[in-house]
Amino acid sequence: xxxxxxxxxxxxxxxxxxxxxxxxxxxxxxxxxxxxxxxxxxxxxxxxxxxxxxxxxxxxxxxxxxxxxxxxxxxxxxxxxxxxxxxxxxxxxxxxxxxxxxxxxxxxxxxxxxxxxxxxxxxxxxxxxxxxxxxxxxxxxxxxxxxxxxxxxxxxxxxxxxxxxxxxxxxxxxxxxxxxxxxxxxxxxxxxxxxxxxxxxxxxxxxxxxxxxxxxxxxxxxxxxxxxxxxxxxxxxxxxxxxxxxxxxxxxxxxxxxxxxxxxxxxxxxxxxxxxxxxxxxxxxxxxxxxxxxxxxxxxxxxxxxxxxxxxxxxxxxxxxxxxxxxxxxxxxxxxxxxxxxxxxxxxxxxxxxxxxxxxxxxxxxxxxxxxxxxxxxxxxxxxxxx
Ligand code: LLP
Numbered sequence: 001x002x003x004x005x006x007x008x009x010x011x012x013x014x015x016x017x018x019x020x021x022x023x024x025x026x027x028x029x030x031x032x033x034x035x036x037x038x039x040x041x042x043x044x045x046x047x048x049x050x051x052x053x054x055x056x057x058x059x060x061x062x063x064x065x066x067x068x069x070x071x072x073x074x075x076x077x078x079x080x081x082x083x084x085x086x087x088x089x090x091x092x093x094x095x096x097x098x099x100x101x102x103x104x105x106x107x108x109x110x111x112x113x114x115x116x117x118x119x120x121x122x123x124x125x126x127x128x129x130x131x132x133x134x135x136x137x138x139x140x141x142x143x144x145x146x147x148x149x150x151x152x153x154x155x156x157x158x159x160x161x162x163x164x165x166x167x168x169x170x171x172x173x174x175x176x177x178x179x180x181x182x183x184x185x186x187x188x189x190x191x192x193x194x195x196x197x198x199x200x201x202x203x204x205x206x207x208x209x210x211x212x213x214x215x216x217x218x219x220x221x222x223x224x225x226x227x228x229x230x231x232x233x234x235x236x237x238x239x240x241x242x243x244x245x246x247x248x249x250x251x252x253x254x255x256x257x258x259x260x261x262x263x264x265x266x267x268x269x270x271x272x273x274x275x276x277x278x279x280x281x282x283x284x285x286x287x288x289x290x291x292x293x294x295x296x297x298x299x300x301x302x303x304x305x306x307x308x309x310x311x312x313x314x315x316x317x318x319x320x321x322x323x324x325x326x327x328x329x330x331x332x333x334x335x336x337x338x339x340x341x342x343x344x345x346x347x348x349x350x351x352x353x354x355x356x357x358x359x360x361x362x363x364x365x366x367x368x369x370x371x372x373x374x375x376x377x378x379x380x381x382x383x384x385x386x387x
Contacts, residue, residue, distance in 0.1 A: 002022060002025050002236065002237050002240040002274065002275075003020070003022050003025070003236075003237075003274075003275075003277050003358065003360060004020050004022070004277050004279060004319065004358050005317075005319060005358070007020070007384060007387060008319045008320065008356070010387050011279060011319075011356065011382070011387075012320070012356060014279070014380070014382060015380075016279055016280050016281040016298050016299070016356070016379075017278060017279060017280040017281075017297075017298050017299035017303055017379045018278075018279050018379045018380040018381070018382050019276055019277065019278055019279075019303075019362065019363075019366060019367050019379055019380070019381045019382065020276065020277050020278075020279050020358075020382050020383075020384070021053075021055075021056070021275050021276050021363060021381065021382070021383050021384060022275045022276075022277075022384045023059070023275070023383055023384045023385045024384060024385075025240055025241075025274060025275040026056070026059060026271075026272065026275040026363075027059070028240075028241060029240075029241050029242075029270075029271055029272075029274070029275065030059065030060070030063040030065070030271065031063075032241050032244050033063075033244050033267065033270075033271060034063055034064070034065075035244075036244035036245050036247075036248045037244070037248055037265065039248065039252075040248060040251070040252050040263070041262070041263075042248060042251070042262075042263050042264070042265060043066060043087075043262055043263070043264045043265070044065050044066070044264075044265045044266075044267055045065065045066035045067055045068040045087065045088075045089050045264060045265065045266045045267075046060040046065045046066070046067055046068065046266075046267065046268065046271055047068040047070075047227050047266045047267060047268030047269075048067055048068065048069055048070075048074040048077060048078060048268075049068075049070055049074065049268055049365075049368060050268030050269050050271070050272050050273070050363075050364035050365055050368060051268075051272045051276065051363055051364055051365075051366070051367060051368050052073075052074060052077050052368055053367065053381055054077070054080075054081055055381075055383055056272060057077060057078060057081040057083070058081045058082060060081075060083065060271070061081055061082040061083045065083075065087075066083060066087030066088060066089065066109065066264075067083045067087060067088045067089070068088075068089050068091060068227070068266035068268070069088055069089070069090050069091070069092075070090075070091050070092040071092065071099060072096070072098060072099035072102045072103075075088060075090055075099070075102055075103060075106065075108065076102070079106060085106040085107050085108050085109070086107065086108070086109050087109055088103075088106070088108040088109055089108070089109055089110055089111075089112055089136070089186075089224065089264065089266065090103045090108050090110070090111050090112065091112040091114075091138065091186070091188070091266070092112075092114075093114045093115075093159055093160055095111075095118065097121065097125060100121065100122055100125050101125055101129075103133075104122075104125060104126055104129055104131050104133060105129070108134075109134065110134045110135055110136045110183055110184060110222070110224075111133055111134070111135045111136070112135075112136050112137075112138045112186040112224065113135050113136065113137055113138060113162070114138045114160060114161055114162060115162060116162070116166065116169070116170055116173065119135070119170065119173070119174065119177060119180060120177070122135065122179075122180060123177040123178070123179045123180050124179075126179035126180065127178070127179040131179065132179055132180070132181050133179060133180055133181065134181050134183045135180050135181065135182055135183065136182070136183060136184035136185055136186040136222065136224055137162055137167075137170065137182065137184075137185050137186065138160065138161040138162060138185075138186040138187065138188070139161050139162055139164070139167065139185055139186070139187060139205075139209060140158065140160060140161030140162060140163050140164070141161075141187050141189060141201075141202055141205040141206070141209075142164070142205075143189045143198055143201045143202050143205060160188070161187075167212075171216055171218070182218065182220070183220070183221045183222055184220050184221055184222030184223060184224055184264075185206070185209060185210075185213070185220055185222075185223055185224070186224040186226065187202055187205070187206060187224070187225055187226050188225075188226025188227060188228065188266065189202055189226065189228060190228050191227065191228050191230075191268075191269060192228070192230040192231070192269065193228040193229060193230050194230035196246065196247070196250050198228075199225075199228075199247070199250045199251070199254075200250055200254055202225060203225075203250065203251060203254035203255040204254070206223060206225065206255060207254075207255065207256045210223070210256065210258070219258070220258075220261065221260070221261060221262065222261065222262050222263070222264055223255065223257070223261060223262075223263050223264070224263075224264040224265075224266065225251060225255070225263065225264070225265060226265070226266050227265060227266040227267045227268050227269070227270070229242055229244075229247050229267060229269070229270040230242070230269065230270070231269055231270055231273040231274055231361060231364075232274075232361075233312065233313060233314060233315065233360075233361050234313075234315065235315070236274050236315055236360045236361045237360075239274075240274045241274070242270040242274075244270070247270075251263065268364055268365075269364035269365065271364075272363040272364045273361050273362075273363050273364035273365075274360075274361055274363060275363045276361075276362045276363020276364070276366055276367075277358045277359060277360050277361075277362050277363070278299055278303055278304050278314075278358070278359040278362040278366060278379070279299075279356060279357070279358055279359075280297040280298050280299035280303075280356075280357050280359065281297065281298050281354060281355065281356055281357070282295050282296070282297055282351045282352065282353055282354065282355040282357065283296050283297060283298050283334070283353065284296040284353060285351060285352070285353065292330055293327055293328060293329050293330070294329065294330045294331075294332055295329050295330070295331050295332070295348070295351045295357075296332055296333070296334065297331060297332070297333055297334075297342070297357060298333075298334060299333055299342075299359070299379065300333025300334050300335040300340045300374075300376070301333060301335055301337070301339065301340045301373075302335065302370055302371045302372065302373040302374065302376055303333075303366070303367075303370050303376075303378075303379050304342070304359060304362055304366050304370075305369050305370070305371075306365060306366075306369070307341065307342050307343070308339040308340060308341070309369075313343065314342065314343075314359045314360055314361055314362060315359075315360040315361065316331055316342060316343055316346060316348065316357055316358065316359050316360070317348075317357065317358050317360070318348050318349050318351060318355050318356070318357055319355075319356045319357065319358055320354075320355050320356045321348070321349035321350065321351065321352075321355060322352065323349055323350050324349055325349060325350050326347045326348060326349055326350070327347070327348065327349075327350050328345055328346065328347055329343070329345075329346050329347075329348050329351065330343065330344050330345070330346070331343040331346060331348075331357070334374075335373065335374060336374070342359060367379070367381060
């Protein structure tokens, strides 16, 4: 049993909506990822964008994970939570000068650079400070992650990374940028990837690219293959911990690693997705003239935007239903927009006002993407070990 179900009684006293984190499951997930990555000496950086809560980030630190950050705020948060700057990678397709300066001053592990112009800027800012910046080139591998188009990042026409066509010019120019030290290459093909084929294709691209770099006389110390491993949104209780063993084995079997080289990963969703849920109460029930049954709840898309933004579906369960009798529901939030819908045609035990519902798999990109829209306060974050 995962998540809130076994805490229902105590959670019933907390005002809704709120996020609930099962810390036991988080730790079991981090145990699993550490064991499986540890088999091959792989270094995992936690992608803070999935969930930047201090307790969560501190837990990552306790497990010795590094951080993958995409803003100055995330770099600060990672370091404040005790993750050494030397374990921080800083990605982001458009870093500001202030963010770059923060990374330089903190002495982060590497900047993942995404354009020729960015290299010039980092070089200039590093020169002003008399520093050498360690950088990795984010290459657009033109691999289709076969996931939702909004979270596909590695295809040729995406805004991310340096294109194949540009690499030789970039390398030629790098020779002149004396305040940059190229330490690696970086890829990230997308998110919520549940088949291994895109990762296999990524390994093939990375191998070819490494050969090319070697041909140019450049030895790379690190290969960073990004994140993207998906989770089971349909049946989270059956698969609370992603299959890290199969995932890392793909890289072990396919990626050609040179002696002394380290392989880095940037995992977000797969580490925190399943340990978090959004708890909400049914405020009202109604039936439309067309016979559509609607349960109106006190959480909305400002608290969990994935269904509205990506058409994503999160499993919903009624924790306090008094009956087994099931009916088909639309579950909708309080926001004055028709996209504020969590589910359509969902079979649920008949709901009553006050019933407590759980929206599962909300630990990643839940609170992190939340907004104050309609001047609604952010829901509280409750941790199982503080109950
Ligand atoms: N590294 C880079 C460069 C990334 O852009 C991302 C995610 C990650 C690592 C972590 O990916 P993960 O392991 O979490 O898949 N808001 C969307 C997901 C956006 C992902 C953006 N980049 C969602 O809710 O599905």
